Amino acid sequence: MASVNEIDYDIVIAGGGMIGTSLALALAPLKLNVAVVEPVEASESVQPSFDERSTALSRSTQRMFEAMDLWREVVEASTPIEKIHVSDQGRFGFAHIDAKQQKVEALGYVVINRVLGQVLRSHIDKTERLDWLSPARIVAANSEAERCAVVIEDASGRRQLTCELLIAADGSNSQVREMLGIGVVRSDYNQVAVIGNLLPEKPMRNIAYERFTESGPIAMLPIADKRAAFIWTVQANDAEEVLQWGDAEFTRELRQAFGGRLGQFSRVGERAAYPLALSKAISLTAGRGVLVGNAAHGLHPVAAQGFNLGMRDVAALCDCLFDTVRGGDYHRSAFDLGDASLLTRYADWRQDDHRNLVGFTDNLVKLFGSQKKSVKLLRNIGMLGFDMLPGVRGLFARHTMGLAGKLPRLSRGVPLTPN
Numbered sequence: 001m002a003s004v005n006e007i008d009y010d011i012v013i014a015g016g017g018m019i020g021t022s023l024a025l026a027l028a029p030l031k032l033n034v035a036v037v038e039p040v041e042a043s044e045s046v047q048p049s050f051d052e053r054s055t056a057l058s059r060s061t062q063r064m065f066e067a068m069d070l071w072r073e074v075v076e077a078s079t080p081i082e083k084i085h086v087s088d089q090g091r092f093g094f095a096h097i098d099a100k101q102q103k104v105e106a107l108g109y110v111v112i113n114r115v116l117g118q119v120l121r122s123h124i125d126k127t128e129r130l131d132w133l134s135p136a137r138i139v140a141a142n143s144e145a146e147r148c149a150v151v152i153e154d155a156s157g158r159r160q161l162t163c164e165l166l167i168a169a170d171g172s173n174s175q176v177r178e179m180l181g182i183g184v185v186r187s188d189y190n191q192v193a194v195i196g197n198l199l200p201e202k203p204m205r206n207i208a209y210e211r212f213t214e215s216g217p218i219a220m221l222p223i224a225d226k227r228a229a230f231i232w233t234v235q236a237n238d239a240e241e242v243l244q245w246g247d248a249e250f251t252r253e254l255r256q257a258f259g260g261r262l263g264q265f266s267r268v269g270e271r272a273a274y275p276l277a278l279s280k281a282i283s284l285t286a287g288r289g290v291l292v293g294n295a296a297h298g299l300h301p302v303a304a305q306g307f308n309l310g311m312r313d314v315a316a317l318c319d320c321l322f323d324t325v326r327g328g329d330y331h332r333s334a335f336d337l338g339d340a341s342l343l344t345r346y347a348d349w350r351q352d353d354h355r356n357l358v359g360f361t362d363n364l365v366k367l368f369g370s371q372k373k374s375v376k377l378l379r380n381i382g383m384l385g386f387d388m389l390p391g392v393r394g395l396f397a398r399h400t401m402g403l404a405g406k407l408p409r410l411s412r413g414v415p416l417t418p419n
């Protein structure tokens, strides 16, 4: 149990990035005492999660924000995707996914991470029973029989917190995952994503473009002010040179790789680079600790699924916690949030979605990255077949929208309301 100098929480969340912040807000209706420990405030330009990247939010993420009563503000800050256009440099085959055909208003919405951070952060201070400990970082964690002991470090030094459940939402290089003794399988793609935004000559018309090139995929997403957010995947060896190019050279080379669909590019903003790797935690739980978001799985951004997959972790974990809290009739002594059966239920639930999405994105990178003649032919047929076979396209769209498999309440848009 907690000593006099310790603060005891029901839940401690390591990391107040895209997933940790969303999780803290999603947990609010459960009326638990929660602390979020985050080293870098969202308002700082060096915040590694709420940065200048753009994120395509899937339909299941939209439904979550709706259930959390945040969607009105998120959608105001976002741009809808009405069509997705996938093409392969140097071939005729291309694929279309259309919101109308899928009978949805939009296939997804694009939001700049920094802007999403402002929306989410503005709700944190209004959330009861939530302590936002920042700047502070978790430096040690030890799962014991009745509590998890967590040592945090901030400007005043080190202190200990205790909690029933420790949730690691501290990203792909999760230190808390390591503290919990959970291993990770990692493979380097030897690619770097160069991101930024620019002004295309032709209008984006709410179309998201994905183009597969010899060096890797390029995504062009519609954002506010007629601009496009780009994610240009280049081979790791070339990244330094690409980042040194001036604006004119950069836009010319990007236009060359992307093709002429959007005309010339101009007014390119600052560029940033992200080395790409696939990571998958060996287990999702250990003792009183559990992993969500990139701490559990780090994906290639080719299918724009990392955050959305992490949000479904949040939805499933909240569902399991909600059932437990409700089952105990909201009496604090009547349930244990770190109970092994609760955490096993969460881990079992997430297994298929993780396996499918990790496999799907990894295969996509390999299929479109391969220079083998047989694979090139296959993907050409695949692209045409993909566009001509509505069943295949529907399944792909359901995955990109995050609607495949058994969905937790929040992913279905159902709020976690106490009886």
Ligand SMILES: Cc1cc2nc3c(=O)[nH]c(=O)nc-3n(C[C@H](O)[C@H](O)[C@H](O)COP(=O)(O)OP(=O)(O)OC[C@H]3O[C@@H](n4cnc5c(N)ncnc54)[C@H](O)[C@@H]3O)c2cc1C
Pocket: 014, 015, 016, 017, 018, 019, 020, 037, 038, 039, 040, 048, 049, 050, 053, 054, 055, 056, 057, 136, 137, 138, 139, 169, 170, 171, 172, 175, 176, 193, 195, 231, 274, 292, 293, 294, 295, 301, 303, 304, 305, 306, 307, 308, 309, 310
């Ligand atoms: C170029 C690019 C484009 C992408 N586009 C998309 C997209 O369109 N759609 C999509 O769904 N996904 C996309 N993703 C993936 C998405 O960005 C990630 O899945 C998402 O950021 C994961 O959020 P997270 O909170 O789990 O981890 P992170 O974003 O890594 O955040 C981790 C947080 O933990 C904090 N932290 C670190 N160490 C500690 C510690 N010791 N104690 C406490 N806190 C700590 C960090 O400061 C940070 O705030 C993209 C990724 C890249 C690289």
